[in-house]
Amino acid sequence: MSSSSLTVQKLSKRYGDFVALAETDLVVAEGEFLTLLGPSGSGKTTLLSLVAGLARPDGGAVLIGSDDVTYSAPHLRDIGVVFQNYALFPHMTILENIAFPLKMRKIEAGEARRRAQEALEMIRLPHIAQRYPKELSGGQQQRVALARCMVYRPSIILMDEPLGALDKKLREHMQLEIKRIHRELGATIIYVTHDQEEAMTMSDRICLMNSGRIEQLGTPGDLYFRPETLFVADFLGESNLLPAKVEAVEGGEISVAIGAKGIKGRALADGRLAPGAAVHIMIRPQNLSIAPAGEVDGAKLQATVTDVMVTGSLTKVYMKAAEEELPDLVAAFPTRASGETFRMGDRVALAWHGTDAVAIPESARN
Numbered sequence: 001m002s003s004s005s006l007t008v009q010k011l012s013k014r015y016g017d018f019v020a021l022a023e024t025d026l027v028v029a030e031g032e033f034l035t036l037l038g039p040s041g042s043g044k045t046t047l048l049s050l051v052a053g054l055a056r057p058d059g060g061a062v063l064i065g066s067d068d069v070t071y072s073a074p075h076l077r078d079i080g081v082v083f084q085n086y087a088l089f090p091h092m093t094i095l096e097n098i099a100f101p102l103k104m105r106k107i108e109a110g111e112a113r114r115r116a117q118e119a120l121e122m123i124r125l126p127h128i129a130q131r132y133p134k135e136l137s138g139g140q141q142q143r144v145a146l147a148r149c150m151v152y153r154p155s156i157i158l159m160d161e162p163l164g165a166l167d168k169k170l171r172e173h174m175q176l177e178i179k180r181i182h183r184e185l186g187a188t189i190i191y192v193t194h195d196q197e198e199a200m201t202m203s204d205r206i207c208l209m210n211s212g213r214i215e216q217l218g219t220p221g222d223l224y225f226r227p228e229t230l231f232v233a234d235f236l237g238e239s240n241l242l243p244a245k246v247e248a249v250e251g252g253e254i255s256v257a258i259g260a261k262g263i264k265g266r267a268l269a270d271g272r273l274a275p276g277a278a279v280h281i282m283i284r285p286q287n288l289s290i291a292p293a294g295e296v297d298g299a300k301l302q303a304t305v306t307d308v309m310v311t312g313s314l315t316k317v318y319m320k321a322a323e324e325e326l327p328d329l330v331a332a333f334p335t336r337a338s339g340e341t342f343r344m345g346d347r348v349a350l351a352w353h354g355t356d357a358v359a360i361p362e363s364a365r366n
């Protein structure tokens with residue numbers, strides 16, 4: 001296995017009786033950008049700390065390439081860490097801060113300065129070398145923290161909510177910077193965030209965690225359009241989740257009967273499903289077409305508009321289904337230049353293509 005891949009084998013961590021991380025297996029490829037996403041307390045930081053060597057596991061192993069580093073000291077792991085609280089040394093200049101890890105590694109002073117200056121150029125702040133941390137903005141400090149981590153070229157970089165303290169605009173700018181640096185360094189990055197959009201835009205793969213275990217691991221598209229459990233469907237973005245029964249499996253699609261009335265619908269087939277299986281049909285808001293009642297060919301659901309939200313580029317329409325037992329619904333479409341939209345109380349009809357609906361087996365409920 002190549003030198004900067006990361007392998008986690010049956011890794012686990014308990015605090016007393018509490019399982020913070022259940023036995024977990026994970027392989028992160030060399031140069032991959034993997035994001036750990038999940039609700040608060042789901043075990044993201046615990047997993048990162050075990051990989052960094054900041055906590056001891058109760059069982060399992062951590063390998064970098066083929067080296068077992070499970071019980072190695074953090075500074076012997078060839079891993080760089082960037083946390084939300086950047087903690088630069090206040091009494092050192094920016095250049096000294098960045099050169100510090102090199103000094104610790106006994107790199108000659110002139111060479112350390114040269115490499116620190118190079119790292120400052122990489123974060124595009126070459127002119128601040130002689131300033132002190134308190135003379136920098138939050139975003140600049142965060143970039144320096146990144147430079148300090150990159151300067152010794154670790155093959156794996158762990159980032160725990162590195163942009164959590166920044167405002168939205170700066171965060172988006174830093175997301176691009178981190179992606180650029182990732183491309184230039186070719187390092188393997190494991191990134192923790194609460195922010196779904198950040199996870200979706202930055203990652204090669206997302207590892208969605210729930211209660212100390214991996215709920216689903218895949219590309220952003222896999223998780224968004226092919227959730228394997230209701231938890232994943234619900235956690236990532238908005239969705240319509242309709243309880244249904246599989247009636248027939250035909251080629252690449254299934255036909256289903258939705259709700260107590262058994263309204264007919266279609267969805268993509270899933271190898272796990274057979275006729276009679278209880279499922280939820282997931283349809284993303286932008287895949288649900290909406291029109292005034294009676295105007296949609298092949299309409300499947302009837303509903304009443306309860307709220308309309310125009311979010312600039314998208315108009316979102318929230319609805320109550322005519323069938324009482326079905327959950328509330330949401331459809332989204334590009335906002336029309338004419339301003340034409342739906343109003344509260346409008347009766348509407350909804351339809352979707354079978355290829356835009358995914359069936360999630362009831363047995364995959366969490």
Ligand SMILES: Nc1ncnc2c1ncn2[C@@H]1O[C@H](COP(=O)(O)OP(=O)(O)OP(=O)(O)O)[C@@H](O)[C@H]1O
Nearest residue numbers: 015018020038039040041042043044045046047194
């Ligand atoms: N030192 C500790 N002692 C006891 N329990 C702990 C300790 N560290 C973490 N935990 C518990 O382990 C669980 C997982 O924590 P962890 O920090 O890994 O979650 P997280 O997914 O990173 O959450 P967040 O998104 O809020 O940072 C939490 O319930 C937390 O309370």
